[in-house]
Amino acid sequence: MTTPSTDTHVHLDTHPAHPSAVTAALTGPRHRAAHAFLTAHGFEPVDQHTLVLARIDHEEPHWANQAAQALAADGFTTEVSPRLREAIDEEWTWANYPMPWCTREEIREVSNEAQKLYDDIRHGRLVIHAHADDGQTTVAVGTYRDSGQSVHLHGENHLRQIADTFDSPAQALDSFERLHGDALRPGPAPMTGTERRAAEARTTLGTTAAQPEPQTETVPAYAADPGDHDAILDQFLTDHGDWEKWRTFSDDTTHAIHASQTLRIERVHEAHPRETAWTIAAYNTPVSERMWHLTATGATPAPVLNTLLDRLTEEDAWETAIGGPTTEKTVTAATRPLTDAGWQHTVDGRWIRWETHQGDAGVQFDAFAAQNPHTTLATWTLWAGPGIDHPTWAIHASPCTPASLLAHLCEDLAHGTGTRRSKPASRQAPGPTAKPPQAVTPLAHPTSRSR
Numbered sequence: 422m423t424t425p426s427t428d429t430h431v432h433l434d435t436h437p438a439h440p441s442a443v444t445a446a447l448t449g450p451r452h453r454a455a456h457a458f459l460t461a462h463g464f465e466p467v468d469q470h471t472l473v474l475a476r477i478d479h480e481e482p483h484w485a486n487q488a489a490q491a492l493a494a495d496g497f498t499t500e501v502s503p504r505l506r507e508a509i510d511e512e513w514t515w516a517n518y519p520m521p522w523c524t525r526e527e528i529r530e531v532s533n534e535a536q537k538l539y540d541d542i543r544h545g546r547l548v549i550h551a552h553a554d555d556g557q558t559t560v561a562v563g564t565y566r567d568s569g570q571s572v573h574l575h576g577e578n579h580l581r582q583i584a585d586t587f588d589s590p591a592q593a594l595d596s597f598e599r600l601h602g603d604a605l606r607p608g609p610a611p612m613t614g615t616e617r618r619a620a621e622a623r624t625t626l627g628t629t630a631a632q633p634e635p636q637t638e639t640v641p642a643y644a645a646d647p648g649d650h651d652a653i654l655d656q657f658l659t660d661h662g663d664w665e666k667w668r669t670f671s672d673d674t675t676h677a678i679h680a681s682q683t684l685r686i687e688r689v690h691e692a693h694p695r696e697t698a699w700t701i702a703a704y705n706t707p708v709s710e711r712m713w714h715l716t717a718t719g720a721t722p723a724p725v726l727n728t729l730l731d732r733l734t735e736e737d738a739w740e741t742a743i744g745g746p747t748t749e750k751t752v753t754a755a756t757r758p759l760t761d762a763g764w765q766h767t768v769d770g771r772w773i774r775w776e777t778h779q780g781d782a783g784v785q786f787d788a789f790a791a792q793n794p795h796t797t798l799a800t801w802t803l804w805a806g807p808g809i810d811h812p813t814w815a816i817h818a819s820p821c822t823p824a825s826l827l828a829h830l831c832e833d834l835a836h837g838t839g840t841r842r843s844k845p846a847s848r849q850a851p852g853p854t855a856k857p858p859q860a861v862t863p864l865a866h867p868t869s870r871s872r
Contacts, residue, residue, distance in 0.1 A: 431455050431492055433485055434502040439622035440651075441479040443505060445472040455497050462488035463536075467626045475622035477539050477615050478532035478579035482508040519580065532579035539581065539616070541565070542609065547572075549609035550594055553601035559610045562597040564590045573597060578615045614673055614691055637840045643782040643805040645839025647814070648723030650698065651675075654688050657730045682707035684733060694720035694814070701733070713821040720814040722805075724839040725830065729816075732826050752786055755801075755827035759784060762835035774809075782834060783809060794820045803830060 429449030436442035447455050447470045456466065463484055464472035474481045474488075485501075486509045492499045501509070515528065523531065541547035542563070549563040558580070564571040571593035575584040587593035598605055612620070658666050658677060664686075667676035677686040683704045692698035698719035703712045717726065752773070759775040760766065764783075767774050776783035782805035790798035799817035806813030818827065 429455060429497050431459075431489075431497050431499045432502070433489055433500065433505055435504045435508060436473065436475070436622050436626075438625050439475065439618060440655075441481050441508070442473060442475040442619070442622040443481045443485040444626065445474070445485075446470060447472075449498075451497070455492065458492060458495065458497070459488060462491065464488070465623050467623070471626060473623050473626060475619040476536050477613075477619055478529075478536055480529060480532060482511070483529065485509070531582075535576070535579045535581040538574065538583070539578075549574075550590065551597060551605050551607050552610040553597075553604040553606060555601065555604070560584070560597075560601065561610060562593050564593070577610075577613050637842055639838055640841045641782070642722055642724040642728075642833045642837030642839045644841060645722035645724050646841050647694070647720050647726070650688070650719065650721075650723075650726065651690060653723060653726055653730070654686075661734055679733075686730075686733075692719045694718065695812070699726075701729075713819050713823070715816065715818040715822055715826075717816045718812075718814045721816065722814065722839055724837050725803075725816070725833050728829055728833045728837070729826075732829050735825075751824040755824040756784060756786075756831055758828060758832040758835040764835065780808070781805060784831060784834065785809060791820050796820065801827060803834065805834075 429451035430447070432446040432448075434444050434446070436444050443464075445459050445464055447459075449455075452470060456469065456472065459472050459474075460466065462474075463476070464474045466472050474485055476484070482505060485505065489499045489501055514525065518528065520528070520531065538547065542549060546567065547563050547565050549561050552559055552561040554560075555575075558575065559577050561574040562571065563574065569589070571587040571590045572583045573585040573587075573593065573596070575582055585593075585596070587596065654675065654677070658664050663680040664677050665680070667678065673690055675688045675690065677688070679685070683706060685702050685704075687700040687702075689696075689698050695718050697716045699717040699721070700714065701716075702714040704710070705712055715729075717729065756775055764775040764777055767776075771787055771789040773786045773788065774783055775785075783803075785802040785804075787798060787800050787802075790796050790800045796819070800820045801816075801818035801822060802809065803816040803818075804812035804814065809815075816830065
């Protein structure tokens with residue numbers, strides 16, 4: 422029987438930079454034993470006193486809880502932080518999981534087998550000879566070093582499974598080539614976004630030199646830094662209990678649904694700063710046609726994004742006051758803050774524009790697109806940067822977007838402020854010119870809610 426050693430302490434907490442990962446901090450005379458114990462439960466060492474559990478199925482809280490119980494039973498004083506305890510107790514399901522007949526425990530078993538395959542590949546126990554795209558997912562062929570058994574793999578991340586087994590690499594490769602032909606590529610497939618984030622979580626806790634506090638300056642809201650969009654969404658969901666968060670099985674996107682199921686937010690986590698990272702869609706009923714929709718790119722400033730999300734919490738936020746094509750009255754109401762601030766007002770055919778005197782921000786209204794409620798063209802474009810054809814960030818809105826929502830955004834552009842990190846005086850090569858999106862991508866109807 423192990424003698425308890427209460428002065429050996431294990432503190433488990435959520436990772437500071439990666440939401441589902443878990444860290445373990447060890448102190449006390451038996452920290453080496455605790456270190457070995459945790460590695461047997463999937464944790465990986467950062468140093469002698471710190472370990473990280475980072476998986477590709479986002480089940481770290483569950484497995485950290487299993488490790489905590491085993492540690493306590495072995496005589497280690499184990500502390501679970503309140504944040505990690507909340508994550509352990511959270512009830513959630515994968516939205517659109519491809520095996521809906523599985524129970525929650527069965528889903529966890531499937532993903533744990535996928536985790537073992539991922540670990541075997543990463544640690545060199547399973548050597549991947551080739552991979553291919555079968556039109557739906559990634560497939561691969563490899564051989565276990567110890568047993569010599571060869572396998573065909575199907576799927577990515579937490580859905581990767583063994584599809585077939587072979588007695589030799591030659592048999593496995595011959596079969597794989599017959600199945601996938603010209604799509605075959607040598608070696609393992611590139612890391613997925615989920616695998617890359619797990620790898621980052623295992624390396625971002627290393628010792629780093631102390632960095633001076635960045636200098637910040639107060640600037641107009643449209644020129645402010647974007648901040649951490651994921652953290653902004655998390656705070657929004659924390660503050661508003663009538664919204665629920667979905668976790669998609671690809672984990673590249675987060676969905677948030679209002680309790681009425683008539684307003685939906687879609688957040689694409691790894692979008693390029695000039696690509697669509699946010700889509701908001703509103704419906705009259707959960708099964709009706711979309712009333713209006715709006716997109717925002719990944720570099721949208723934090724103050725502007727906060728204003729947008731805050732307006733979604735108002736009772737009439739997703740109601741359209743016009744029920745049809747935009748009128749001159751609604752255009753005037755939406756842009757009044759820009760007029761009051763003295764922004765330059767020009768008309769160029771179908772386009773009406775308001776711009777700062779410096780030309781570094783503006784709002785454009787497309788009178789042609791406004792006449793068709795079902796158009797994919799953007800009726801409204803809010804932007805900042807070198808020009809509307811090469812914006813640093815942009816918001817695109819469809820016809821029937823509420824004038825009150827647009828007015829709040831215009832108010833923020835005209836009078837709001839934010840902060841921006843001062844940039845060092847260094848010469849940088851100009852980036853490639855990116856074409857701004859001219860259409861607002863339709864968003865699917867909301868379905869049943871998950872967490």
